[in-house]
Amino acid sequence: MAVGIVGWGAYIPRYRIKTREIAEAWGDDALRIRDMYLVEEKAVGYIDEDPVTMAVEASRDALTRAGIAPSEVGAVFAGTESKPYAVKPISSILIDALNLKRQVYSVDMEFACKAGSDAIVNLMGLVKSGLIKYGIAVGTDSSQGEPGEHLEYTVGTGAVAYIIGSTNLVAEIKHTYPFASDTPDFWRRDGSPYPVHGEGFTGEPAYFRHIIGAAKGLMEELGMKPNDFDYAIFHQPNARFPVRVAQMLGFPLEKVKPGIVVDLIGNTYNASALLGLAKVLEEAKPGSRILVVTFGSGAGSNAFYIETTDLLPSRVKLARTVGEMLEDKVYIDYSLYLKYRRIIRMIHG
Amino acid sequence: MVDQNLSVPKYWRKIPQYYRLTAVKCRKCGRVYFPPRAVCECGSREFDEYELPRRGKLIEYTVLRSVTSDFEKQRPLAFGIADLGGVRVFGQLVDCPNPDKLGEGAEVEVVFRRVKEDSDYGIIYYGFKLRPVKGCW
Amino acid sequence: MHNSALGYINGFAITPPGRYYDKGYRELFAEVALKALEAAGNPDIKAIYVASALSELTGEQLAIGNVLRDYAGLRNIPSIRIENGDGSGGFAIMTALNHLASAGNGCMLVVGVDKPHEVISLKQNKYASYLLDSDYEAYFGATPVALAAIMAKQYMRSYEYKYEDLATWAIKMHERGAKNPYAYFKRAAKLKDVLDSELVADPLRLYDVSPFVDGAAALVLCSKPNPNDLAIGVINYGFGASNSYFASRNDYTVLSSVVEAAKAVGPLENFNGVVSVHDTYSIFGVLALEALGLCKRGSALRLLNEGYFDQGGRVMVNLDGGLKAVGNSMGASGVYQMAGVVMQLRGDKPFNGLNAESAMVEDMVGVDQESVVFTLRVVK
C-alpha cells in the first residue's frame, strides 16, 4: 500500500524582526552574527499567536489542499516543544477548531524539534494498518530564546501540517529511517522559561551525527545515492548547518537551497525541515525524489524518502503558499518584539 | 487553589462559534444567524448548523485604545465588522498596523487566535479574529 | 386634569456627580432619597425602585434594597432593584409608573445610584463591556465606545461631516456644564481642547466620552400632584429595542431602539420644549435627535452647529450639559436626566427664565439596545 502526503498547509506569522535589530539592542556585531547563522530575519508571532493558533491555520490549509472532509480524519498528532499548556493538549483543540469527529486518535508529541516528523511516521503506521483513513500531522512552534542569548537570533515562529493517507497522494513517502541516542545538546527543564544548549556540542555529536546517521542509513537500505535525489531538506537551526550537512553527505548546494527557509523566518523547530518540504512541494515537478531529514535535540533524526505524484501541481494554489507567506511581512523593532513575544516580565500576564 | 476569574463553561459551550463561526440557518426561509438564535424572523424554530465562509469584506473598523482589564497588555485593539457571505460579524482586526491604509471593502480572512487568558494559571481563551489579506502597511 | 398624566414628580433630589471615595451606595442613596421625600412632603411610599447597574460589580452587594432602606430608615416598604445597564434609571421610572397605574393611587420612590469609582478605570471599562453581548462582543475585548466609534465613522462618512463638526457636541455640553452647579465638568472647552484630547476609539476622543461619575438621584412619583407645588406630570412613555448583536444591524447610522421608542410615545415632530438625550458618547446625542424625529436623518450635526438646539430655540437640548458634562452615573443617569428636565420645567436655578412647558427624556441602554422615551408637561 502506498502511503504519503494527501495535502499540506503552512503558516508563517506576518511580523518579522531583522537579526541586525536584535544585535543592535545587545551591542553584538551584526555582521558577525549574520555570518555565524546566515539568518537575515525571523518570523515573530503576534501577541495572540501561539503553537495552537498556528497549528489551526496550517491544518485548515492542509485540509483544503487535501480536499477531504474533516470527518474523514481519524487521527491528529501535534509535534511541538513550546506547548502553551504544560498539561492540556493542542491536539484536542485542533479537533474542535477543525471540526473533526470525536472518534479521533489525538496526542501531542515531544522530541524537541523532531516530534512533528514522528507524527508523520506514526500516522503512516495507522494508515497502513487500516486503523485510520487519514491523519493530520502538525509541527508547530513558537519556541523561546532567552533575551541576550544567541538562540534569540534564530528562534522563529511557524507551523506546518500534513494530511497522511493512502489515496489521492501528492507525494508518496516511500521509506523512513530513524537514528537516535541520548545526547544532551539542548534542553529545557520543566518550569524553566528558556532552553539551554551546549553551543558547539549541538553540532558534531548532535546535529551532524544524527542527521548523517539517518540519511546514510536510509540511502543504504534503499541502495540510493545523493545523485538519485532531486531535493535534500534538512533540519534548519540556522542556515549554515543544513548546507554543511549536505556537503558532508555529498549533495550539491542547488538541491538543498530550495528547501531552506530559516534565513528568512528563523528556526521554526518542529516546523523547520517540514516547512522546507512544503516550500519544495510548491515548486517540485511530478516524480521528484526528495530526501527529508529532521532533527530533534536530545537527540534523534528521522529520514524520509518522498516521491511526488502527478496530483501535486494542481494542489499548490488551493491555499496560502510558503512563497507568499515569506513575502507577506511587516517589520517590527526590538521593543515590539519583546511585547509581541510576551518577553517583558510582568506581575500579571 | 488559584482563583479563576473567567468562566470555563461560558467559554466551552461557545467553542463552535468561537473556533469555527458556526451560525444557524433557518430550515424554512434560509436566513442565517450569527450569533445563533432560537427563533427565526419568519417564526420558525428549526435550524441547521452552518459554518460561515472564512473570507469576506471589511465594512468598518476602529482602534480602541482604552481597553478593559483583560486586554491591558494587548492594547491597542482594532475591531472590525466584516461581511462573511452576507452575514455581518464583529471581531478583532489583527496583523494590521495601519488599518487606515485599507481600501474600502478590503478583503479579510478569518483566523484563529488567542483572545485572552485567565492570569498565568487559568485557561487560555481562543477564538476567531479578522485579518486583512493585504494592504494595511 | 389629574388623569392626563401617568404620574407626577412631586419631589426630586440629586447629588452633585463626582468621585465619592468617602461615600458608599447607602450614603449616596440616603442623601437623595430623604431629600426627595421631604420635597414631596414625606408622603407614604408604596415601593422603592432602585436603579443600579453596578451594585454587585463595584459595591459587591446583591439584594441591595434592604441595606439601602435600613440605612435611610425607610421601613416596611418593598424594594425592587432595576438593572438595565446605563438605562436602568429610565426603566425604573417606567416600572414605577406602571406600578402607580396598577395601584391607582399613592406614591413611589425611584432612586438611581451607582459608584463606578469604587474600582480602577480598567475595571470600569470591563464592566462597561458587560453592556454589550458578553459572549460575542465583550468576549473579544469590545466596549461600548468601540461600537459608538464605528457609528460615528459611518455617520460622518454617510453625511460628509468632519470631526470638527462632531466636536461641537462636546463644546456645547461643556459650555452648558460650566453654568450648571450640578455638572461634573464645570469648565468650558475650546475646539483645540477637543482636537488635542487623546483618541479613545477613532474618531472618538476623550471629549466625546461622558466621564464615569459616582452619583445618586431620586424622584417621588405620585398619582396626584402636590397641591402646594408646580404640577409636573409624566404624560407618556414609549419603549423600543434594536438587535442585540451590533454587527447584525446593517445600518450603523441610526439608533433604532430610540426610533421605536419615539414612535411608541407619539408624533414628536412638532414638539417644543426641553429635551434630554442620553449622550454617553457625543455621537449618541447627535443620533438621538434624529431618532426622536426632531430633525431629518443626517441633519442633526448641521443643525447643532447652526445653534438650532440651543437655549431660546423651539427644541432646547441638554441644557444641563448632558451626560458629557453632568457625568455618566450608569444606572442613575436616567434619573439625573429626569431630575434635570424637572428643574428646567420648574425654572430652578440655573434654568430660570426658560418658560418651557414640555420636556422629553431619552434614556438608552448601552449601544442602542433598549430605549425609553418620556414626555413631560407642566400640568395646569
Ligand SMILES: [Zn+2]
Ligand atoms: Zn426563517
